[in-house]
Amino acid sequence: MPENQEAEKIIFLPNLKHGGSEAYYSKSRDYIAMPVRESFENIDFYYSTVYHEIVHWTGHPSRLQRKFGKRFGDQDYAFEQMRHPGYINSWLRILKQDKRAIFTAAAKAQTSVDFVLDKSGLASDEEECFSKAA
Secondary structure (H helix, E strand, C coil), X not given: CCCCHHHHHHXXXXXXXXXXXXXXXXXXXXXXEECCHHHCCCHHHHHHHHHHHHHHHHCCCCCCCCCCCCCCCCHHHHHHCCCCHHHHHHHHHHHHHCCCHHHXXXXXXXXXXXXXXXXXXXXXXXXXXXXXXX
8 A cells, every 4th residue: 555655754743553443542641542554444544534633642731732621522522523523513512602613623723733744844845835836
């Protein structure tokens, strides 16, 4: 299976452990657990899953220090899981209370992406790409 060099730079940032059947980020132990690559239907599903977990990893106190939720359904948990369809009811509750919550979540997501690109050395590649396009 061909690998994308830029994608691989990103997945080397966290402590990543392959094995088992679940993907998750352990805040207390500061590592990401991932099933082996071959268990995914294709490499894009693997990268999508590991990147989702890497966004959680960026919230650790030693990095971007985001609040993590304590349980399924609470506001901080929903913010961490904003891309997952299973959290739609939590998001609807949050949006009823705060119409701007989606903008806060988007800003936090962008901060995570910027952090990952910077730490992986890909931020300069992105800036170069934008300057060529302009």
